[in-house]
Amino acid sequence: MDRQRIAVIGAGAIGGVIAARLDAVGHDVTVTARGENLAAIRERGLRIAGGFGAHTARVTALEALREAPDAAILAVKTTGSVAALEANRAALAGVPLLVMQNGLGGERAAARLLGHKSVAGGIALMAANSLQPGTVTVTAPGDTIVGGAEGERFAALLGEALPTSRTPSIEGAQWTKLLINMVNAIPAIVGHSVQDVIRDPGLRRVMLASMRETARTGLAAGVRFQPLQGLTPLLVRVVAYAPRRIAQQIPLRIKDRLGDVPNMGSTQQSIRRRQPTEVDAINGAVVAEAARIGIEAPVNAALVELVHEVERTGEFLAPSVVRQLA
Numbered sequence: 630m631d632r633q634r635i636a637v638i639g640a641g642a643i644g645g646v647i648a649a650r651l652d653a654v655g656h657d658v659t660v661t662a663r664g665e666n667l668a669a670i671r672e673r674g675l676r677i678a679g680g681f682g683a684h685t686a687r688v689t690a691l692e693a694l695r696e697a698p699d700a701a702i703l704a705v706k707t708t709g710s711v712a713a714l715e716a717n718r719a720a721l722a723g724v725p726l727l728v729m730q731n732g733l734g735g736e737r738a739a740a741r742l743l744g745h746k747s748v749a750g751g752i753a754l755m756a757a758n759s760l761q762p763g764t765v766t767v768t769a770p771g772d773t774i775v776g777g778a779e780g781e782r783f784a785a786l787l788g789e790a791l792p793t794s795r796t797p798s799i800e801g802a803q804w805t806k807l808l809i810n811m812v813n814a815i816p817a818i819v820g821h822s823v824q825d826v827i828r829d830p831g832l833r834r835v836m837l838a839s840m841r842e843t844a845r846t847g848l849a850a851g852v853r854f855q856p857l858q859g860l861t862p863l864l865v866r867v868v869a870y871a872p873r874r875i876a877q878q879i880p881l882r883i884k885d886r887l888g889d890v891p892n893m894g895s896t897q898q899s900i901r902r903r904q905p906t907e908v909d910a911i912n913g914a915v916v917a918e919a920a921r922i923g924i925e926a927p928v929n930a931a932l933v934e935l936v937h938e939v940e941r942t943g944e945f946l947a948p949s950v951v952r953q954l955a
């Protein structure tokens with residue numbers, strides 16, 4: 630593919646990896662960042678290490694885009710989407726955009742806000758920690774999944790830089806990722822790695838309960854879950870309805886896929902940076918969809934409350950507080 634001018638809005642964990650890999654394969658990359666992260670990228674470059682190899686990308690780093698790129702990628706947390714899109718609205722007019730976010734429908738919200746339809750949805754299956762400015766460690770590599778409008782364009786672009794595939798239904802893929810993201814809340818509440826939380830039988834029981842609510846809600850709402858990382862539609866039914874001793878194999882598999890390098894999950898990383906988390910867009914999305922179709926999701930509702938409590942106080946809670954939820 631010809632050298633393209635690519636803008637990555639939000640050079641944190643996922644945006645940082647994507648920007649550095651696009652730089653590594655020869656694209657002209659501009660990132661937007663702020664504060665210490667912006668200063669570190671300007672001074673030392675954007676550094677990635679771990680699962681996709683080491684690279685220091687000497688990218689252009691700005692607070693906001695000054696001109697229209699050929700294509701753009703939004704990789705801020707869902708809580709920052711509106712501000713980040715507003716800040717770059719003029720440069721993004723008519724520019725194809727890929728929204729790389731967990732949660733449901735980020736690409737639809739961005740398309741509404743920008744007032745154009747060239748917006749694709751992307752799902753990162755890698756796990757990455759970004760706790761030092763300008764530096765990202767990929768703790769577990771994984772595919773990037775792209776779908777929706779402009780899916781073909783972004784699959785071709787990212788496919789040069791990272792393992793990438795297309796999904797025929799970004800909504801169905803986002804629901805499967807939502808199920809996987811039930812691993813996020815409990816580590817953010819207790820301050821342990823995702824792997825350690827899943828190893829703990831009592832915490833795993835609560836995580837599985839939140840996964841069951843997600844699977845049952847999605848199935849009841851008519852979602853066609855797409856296969857992701859071996860999590861097939863059949864296994865989604867196993868999560869929803871099989872006896873607990875069988876269904877718990879799903880969180881255990883996710884732990885194995887995350888590998889041995891401790892991963893905090895993106896929600897806990899927000900907590901550790903004293904920033905708002907995406908819990909309302911993850912566990913809260915299950916609660917909202919369950920309410921919409923007239924069922925309940927009490928474990929997810931409780932997890933939302935506990936993550937907000939940790940956000941407010943900055944203090945992790947004892948695992949026993951979570952174990953009693955299921």
Ligand SMILES: NC(=O)C1=CN([C@@H]2O[C@H](COP(=O)(O)OP(=O)(O)OC[C@H]3O[C@@H](n4cnc5c(N)ncnc54)[C@H](OP(=O)(O)O)[C@@H]3O)[C@@H](O)[C@H]2O)C=CC1
Pocket residue numbers: 638639640641642643644661662663664666692704705706707709712713714716729730731732753754755756757758759894895904907
């Ligand atoms: N980390 C992971 O392993 C995974 C994350 N995801 C998903 O990917 C998405 C991105 O998450 P992640 O990369 O972890 O998040 P990060 O918080 O690490 O990165 C987001 C970056 O965007 C920056 N940012 C926010 N608002 C603006 C703005 N207005 N202008 C410029 N920069 C801005 C943030 O800066 P600041 O720090 O100053 O706020 C931060 O550096 C989320 O939806 C997440 O759920 C999906 C799979 C795995």
Ligand SMILES: CC(C)(CO)C(=O)C(=O)O
Pocket residue numbers: 731753754755756757809810812813823892893894895896
């Ligand atoms: C990698 C994974 C599944 C959990 O760590 C994730 O999506 C996240 O951190 O948001």
